[in-house]
Amino acid sequence: MQPASRPASTSTRPTGSPHPAPPHQVNTQTKVFDTMHGRLLCIADIRGRLFALNDLAREANACAIIHTGDFGFFEASSLKRINDRTLRHLTMYSPLIPSAQRTHLLATENPPSAIRNTAISLLSEFPLLLSGQIKLHVPVYTVWGACEDVSVLEKFRAGTYSVDNLHVIDEATTRVLDVGGIKLRLLGLGGALVPHKMFDNGDGEATIAGGQGMMWSAALQIGELVDTVQRVFDQTETRLLVTHASLGRDGIMAQLALMLEVDLTISAGLHFRYASSYNEFSVQGDYEGFRRKLLAGKEGFDKVWESVKTQVDAVIDGNQRVLLDMALAVVKRIPPLLNIPGLNGHLPGEESAWKNCWNWNLCDAAYGSFVLDVRDGRVSAELKSQGFNYAYRKTATPSATASTPHST
Template structure:
C-alpha cells in the first residue's frame, strides 16, 4: 500500500492548459437528458435522446468504457458483478455464465459487457453531444486513451478534473464540472494502474489530487454569469468530502448516481437535515475521515510531491477544511458571527436512478431550469408501475446573464 501511495502522487499528471470547451446548444430553449448507469448499452442513447427531445445528454458514470482487451484486466469478482447487471446479456445466458462450474472469463465476450467497440469503430454514432464522468466500474486504461486523444469519438465528451464544458442553452451558461469514480477513503492517495485517472482491475475511484485538480480548474474558469453543475458518480448527499467539494466549487446544482434506486431523488440540504449544525456535522465527518488517511501517509506523500502537485493537494485540503461557522457564533480569531452558507438552501441535488428504471430532463428556457423526472418505480407485483412525471416550476438563473443583475431569488 505504501508503494502504491507514493506511485500515485509521483505519476499523476495534469494536462495544461485544461479544456474549457463552450458549446452553443440552443439560445432560446433546450432540453438535456440526464441518465445514469447505461452499463454499455450505448445504442440506447440515441433512442433516449429522441424520446426526450433532448439537445444533449449528461451521464453520471458506469458508461461502459470497456474494449476487447479490458476483460483480461478485470478481476473475477468485478467480472461477475458486470455480468450480473449487464443489460446486454439475456437472462438465460446470464444464469449459465454465473454458474459456479462455468469458466466465466472464457465464455464472456466484450459485446456482453459493452457496445463501446461499436462506438469506436463508427458502427454506432452519437446523434447528440454526450457528456459523462467515469463510473465505479470502468477500464481506467481506456479512459486514459480518451483523455490523451488516442481515441476520439464524435459527440463523446469526458468531464473530469481538468476538462470542463460550458453549454449555452435557454439563455443560461451551464458550466459542467465533474469528478468520476467511486469514493473510497483508503484509496484517496492511490492511483492504481492510472496516470491521469485512478483505477485498476475494472474499477475506478477518486483521489485527493483529482479533487485539487477540479478545484483549480473551476477557479480558472470561474464566471459569476454561469450556472455551475457538479456531476459526480458518488452522491454528495452520502459523502461529506464531496459535499465540501460542492461548496468549494460554488455549485448551484449537483447531479450524481451510484445508489441504484428505482426513483430519482431530488433534495437540498435544508430539506433533509434537521438543522444547520447537521450539515456542519456531515462536513466535519468527511474531514475527519480524510485526515485519518492523510495523517497516515503524509510523510511519504510530502517526500515525492512536486511543486505543482503540492498546490493541488493544498487546494484539496483547503476544501476539506472549510466548515461553515455556526450561525450567530463568532469565527475563530475573533471574526464576524457566522451566517448560513447560501448553498444550505440554494444548492439543489439530484441522485439519478439507473437508466433501466428512469431518467431526468433539465428543461431550460428563458433562463429557468425545470425538471422532469421519469421513474418506473418498484412493486411487489410482476407488472411495472406507471411512469411518474414531476415538473416543478424550476430554478431561475436568468438574472445572472443581465448586465445589472437583480437580487438573487430563492429557488422555487
C-alpha cells in the same frame, strides 16, 4: 476566486510517488444550442447499452445528454485486465446479456475464465461506438463511473481515442452549454469515492486513478478540479457538478460542491428505483446537521491522510503539492458555527448552499431518467422513475395475524 499559480511539473517521478501531474491546461469549449429553449436528458449507469442513448434522447426530445458514470468504457483487451470479482459484477448487471446466458455464465461450476473468454459485446457496445458503427445523434457529456477500464480513459485523455459527440468531463475538462437563456458550466468528477484509495493512482497516470476494471476519485484529481474551476470561474455562468459518487451520502463530495460554489449537482452510484431531488435544508434537521455531515467526511479523510502523510510528503513533487493543498482545502471547507463571532466580531451567516444548491441523485438508466428543461433562464426539472411493482399485493393471501381481530 482567483486562479492559483502552479509550479512546473518535474520530469521524473520519485520511487513510490503518485504519477506527476502535467502542467495544467484547461480543456474548455462552449456549445451553443437553441438559446431560447433546450432539454437536457440526465441519466446514470447506461452500462454499455450505448445504442439506447439515441432512443432515450429522442423520447425526451433532448438536445444533449448528461451521464453520471458507468458508461461502459471497455474494449476487447479490457477483459484480461478486469479482476474476477468485478467481472462477475459486470456480468450480473449487464443489460446486454440475455437472462439465460447470464445464469449460465454466473453458475458456480463455471470459472471466471468462462466469462473472460466471451465477447466484449456482452459487457459494452463501446467498440461499436469507437468504430463508428454506432453514432451519437446528440452530444453526450459523461464522467466515468466505478466500473470502467482506466486504460480506455487514458486513451481519451491522450487524444488516441475520440468519438463524435462524446465528451468526457474530468478534472481538467469542462464544457459550457449555452441553452435556454443561461450558460451552464459542466464540471465533473468521475469514479467511486473510496477514502482509503484517495492517495493511490492504481494503474492511472497523472491525476486519474483506477485498475482491474475499477476507477475511483483521487486526492490529486479533486485538487486539479478545484484548480480548473478557479481558472474558468465566471459569475455569469450557472455551475453544474456531475459526479458518480453521491453528494447526499458523502461529506467530502458535499464539501467539494461548496468549494466549487456550484448551483446544481447531479450524481448516481446508489442504484435506487427512484431518483431523489433535494437540497440540504430539506433533508437535514437543522444547520448543525449539515455541518455534521461535512465534519464526518473530514474525519474519514483525515484518518487516511494521517496514516500516509509522511510517505506522501517524502515523495511528492512541487506540482503535486499545489494540487494536494487544494484537495486539503476542500476537506477543510466546513461552514462556521452560526452562534460564534468571526474574527471581525460579527456572527457568520448561513452557508448559501444550505438552501440554494439543488441536488439530484439518479436511478439507473434502466429504471428512469431526469430532464432539465431550460427556457428563458429558468431551469425546471422532470423526474421519471419506473419504481417498485406493488401489484403482487392485490393477490396476496391475508395473514392470520392481519385478519384476526384482537381479543378483549
